[in-house]
Amino acid sequence: IVDVHIIYAADVNQVAAESGVMDIGEPEKAKKRKKNKTKKVKQSGEVNGIDMQVSVREDNLEVHEVDTANVDEIASVDEDCSRGMKKWILEYRQKRPGLKVLQQNIDVFITAHEEQQEREKKEREAAAAEDGWTVVMHHKGRKKTTDAETGTAVGSVSLAAMQEKMAQKKPKEVGRNFYRHQKREAQMSELAMLQSKFEQDKKRIQQLRAQRKFKPY
């Protein structure tokens, strides 16, 4: 039982030593609370939980003790830059070269990307021209405010406004219940769905029955 406590205490000391200061800065009260907590844990020892609530088992510690003697160590913790903590910190630092550098990188990327796209476009046009088509393009004039592909306005029009507009437009189409056959089909499909839901319900009830889900207590 005592072991648990010692391990915990050791833990705290280690943290303090590592960080180069003696106090973690918790108020005295808090420390006491923590200690109390460990004590409670001690009481709760003994049991290797029935169901999932488990507490400490003392013999574990002994097992551990015995094992440690001839167990492999992870090698070169503070030298190896290719794995583990050292790598992560290096990676973190490398990814943050400063705003200026990052900005430059992006500029370079975007220029390259644009060039490539331009090139691809040209190639496409060239290919189209080879097929005997002439690509007519309108380049001058005011800035584009419409999407080249869909012809919808972009930029200042917000998506929400667009959707709202679209939603308002909809009712103009022929109503879904306009033709008799539409009505009938809709009804049939709805019934089919209901029936499938009904079948599903039945299956579910069977399954629940199997799980004794109808037993109230």
Place this chain on the structure above:
Amino acid sequence: NDGEVQLNPKPPKALSLPSRRRQPTTEAAMVSAEYSIDLKLSELLKQARPSATSLRAAGEATDAVGELIKSVPPQQAAAEAASGFVRDLGLAAEKLAFSFRPPEVVRLAGSHAAGAVTRPDVAADLLVRLPKECFHEKDFLNHRYHAKRCLYLCVIEKSLRSSPLIRKVSWSTFQDEARKPVLHVYPATEIAELPGFYVRIIPTASSLFDLSKLNLSTRNNVRAYTKDGINQPTPRYNNSILEDMFLEENAEYTGSTFANWKTLQEALVLLKVWARQRTSIYSHDCLNGYLISAILVFLTLDSGGSIINRSMTTRQIFRVAINFFATSKMWSKGLVIQPMKKRTISKEGIAHLLKTFDVAICDVSGHVNLAFRMTKSAFSELQDEAACTLNCLDKCRDGGFEELFMTKVDFGAKFDSCLRINLKGNSKVTALSFCSDDESWRVLEKDVQSLLQQGLTDRTKMIRVLWRSTPSEWNIMDGFSEFGSSPLIVGVMLSLLEKSYSLVDIGPNPENRDEAIKFRKFWGEKAELRRFKDGAIAESTVWETETWERHTIIKRIADYVLSKHLLLRQEDLTHVVDQLDFCLLVGGQDPVSSSGALLEAFDTLAKQLRLLDDVPLKISTVQPLDSAFRHTSVFPPEPHPLAYEKSSQRLPNFAATCVRSLEVMIQLEGSGNWPLDPVAMEKTKSAFLLRIGESLEDRGMFVTASEDEVNVLTSGYSFLLKIFHERGLVVQKQAGDSNIQSAPSEDKELFFRSQHSSMINGLHGIYQAYGPVVRLAKRWISAHLFSSFISEEAVELVAAYLFLRPFPFHAPSSRVTGFLRFLRLLSSFDWTFSPMIVDINNDFNLKDEKEINENFMLSRRSYEQNPHDIEPAMFLATSYDKSSEAWTKQSPSKSVLKRIASYAKSSAELLTNLIIHGQSGQYTWECLYRTPLSNYDAVILLHKEKLCRPHHVLFPAEIPNGKLVIQGKPSNDFHPYMPLSKSVVRSLHDTRDKLLVNFDPTAYFLRDLKCAFPVTFKLWHDSIGGDAIGLTWESSKKRGRDEDDEAMLDPTSILKEVGDVGKGLVRSVHLLKAPKLE
């Protein structure tokens, strides 16, 4: 005939295809729904009612016991047979001796006679008529009747004990009334289907005494019951005797009504199941099966308006009865179970009953109040429950089947806080005699009720006090010494939290002397005279508390009042309010207390961002995304000393190295110049963010950025900026459906998160308990290493569901109750067959719900083929995400969800136990947050002092069983805390450079592990603060053929490799179970 049920025996015709012309689909839908409810109800009835054969066997066994009783030979009965009982009634032994005669009439009554036996209470009631010769004319005085009634039973007991047909005889009480013992007789031959079946022997006193002597409102029959030397009427005592005198008549009347009325019997069974699930209304001071049947009988009479008749279905009767409980005005007039024409009780008689008792249900004879044990608070609880049930009937799926009959509405889950008072040996109790007009336990119940009512005033909506005083094993010779050993339980339901958490109670003005003296007497030293802002002076009590501790005010008041007036010791009082707070504290304080500073910092930043003029596009909106902004973060970050513009404040000796950055979403004003290509769009966003970062840096903030994230440190916090570009949503839609579906675009994700964030923020504004409940829930999820499988947002939505659809409860107002319900919901929700619809602003109309249901059905289509793999396993629909794509699309899988559910179940059971019975042995409150490492195939322990926030670790992991594979030393390159010397002030910028923003070694480790072993195992971890990672092998089938190389390795070498990937962080790796070979 147990199989057939008078519900809807055949599938409805409306569903047969092809549809008949005139059948509108809505009607078909309704018929289908009704049918589904009826199916379930009939299943329930089958489960709840024992089969006809077993009931016949029970009937035979009961008859046999009856015959045995009838053949008990005449003999002398003496008080010595129950000396303790006689003593505790305050009687001398001499006058009680009588010569025993066997009963002439023994009859079956109760549920067996009414055909409404409901599990688990399958006992048969056997009424035994006490012979008149055994009693004197004046035995109704001073408990002599009660004593002799008991002695009569003693003779029967002795005789039955010696019979080989009887296995066991034990003592209990009639409706928890100690002075009215009953015998439980267990026949020797067990009935296979009814384990634990017994016969309850209930003596009756038909025409034993002169009725005029027992008049309820005028007669005193317990001479010791006086006030100022004058005998007071003893209505409860009188009614206790009258009840016995008319038991038979009432039983016969009820029995004849129920006979051959199948739907009424079924409705009674349903009502019993309903009531029993609500533990606090199925009790001595509220409902019991007998009372429910009496009320049903009343409703069939013309005096009850004949609102139940033979043409009604079971469900209709059930509904009518519930509706009667909830809304009927008749309660205030008193119910009389006599047909109008045969009415014998006068109007004055009823008026007297109503004056004497809280609730009046006059019986068939017109002499007894059947509801004489019912208290006002119990009755109002009953009404509240019934009203809530009506609500469920209309609003819930399947007519509220789950909510009504399958959900336990027990003390722990129902009330906002529970109080346990141990009154055994308390001087207040011992000062009372056990039985007077009422019994001491009932008197104490009332005292506690009124004390709390007075102390908590309008802070509560409901206070319910219940003391089940009968011991489970009662030796009649001991009298009442063991009664009241189990604690008294109080359930408290809070009113509006502004009221419940108020710091001051204002009492009377001191000039109002009488009131002021009363106030002082009640509050004692806590009362003080105060002057208020409006100039008023009043007696008052003040409960000063830190903001984050305000939920404990109720506890402080209740504890103070009860210990003062009941002279309780501290250990006799347990109030469940703050027992789980330990897992939300850092250094003894709840970090939520700094939320105000965080929101202020955010506002400052938002303002500055909107004012930036050196960025090509203006920033139009700034929106918070992180859970810390909506009060649902387990540990909202606290201000960091190095994250201020200037270090004017005094620096502590050390600071955390890692800073958690909080995501903030910004939107730019519209522009036509955005690239359309998704890659270019993301890059342009980054460029914008860097530009914004630069100009913030010019304004004195500290900015640290990588290509993926730009962090701004200001006012003590770090913010991570993201740009939301609406066109991003459209572009994705165009770019094709197939491959995009699996990975939502950045903008889509931002859209979901911003919508979610503002919705949850709104919810937090309405329900103050929501934040703490979510925090407890999240901590629980992570403490059991589920962090990587269920997103924060999903947890928030499940918790939101508790508040928005609380049925059959009211929305929780306390963290413990909310958390318990969260666990129960998680464990019992029928995820496979039901979508969870979280409708925060009441946005959904029928069309939306239909759409959601269709989406859900679509997602469950694959269930037919493969029931083990459905996606998403958790279907969470919200107004911004009707097809559950946002949070649970990838994870949890069905198997993980099952695991979560079983953990939740176990935790819920433990928590229920802790609330009602308290800590016992090793099962402490901490256990809820302690996870067993033995449930994993391997465990990786980390160096706690190398985690990014070691102070958030709840319990350092214990060393698991199993083989230690490898161990490692902690890295020297990383320390979670850094010392701050005086020189820091001068070189602030350099010191800041040492900060690691959003750096989490565990996250890097997990990432590298998944990269190195993509399919070998599943990783279970705690993202909030855990130093253990669980690992379970994936079955080799899943891994597929390509991974054979990886699978060839033996587990030990895999685990050694695992340790190596995390060098510097990993303390040790333990192998518990090797993977199964195929």
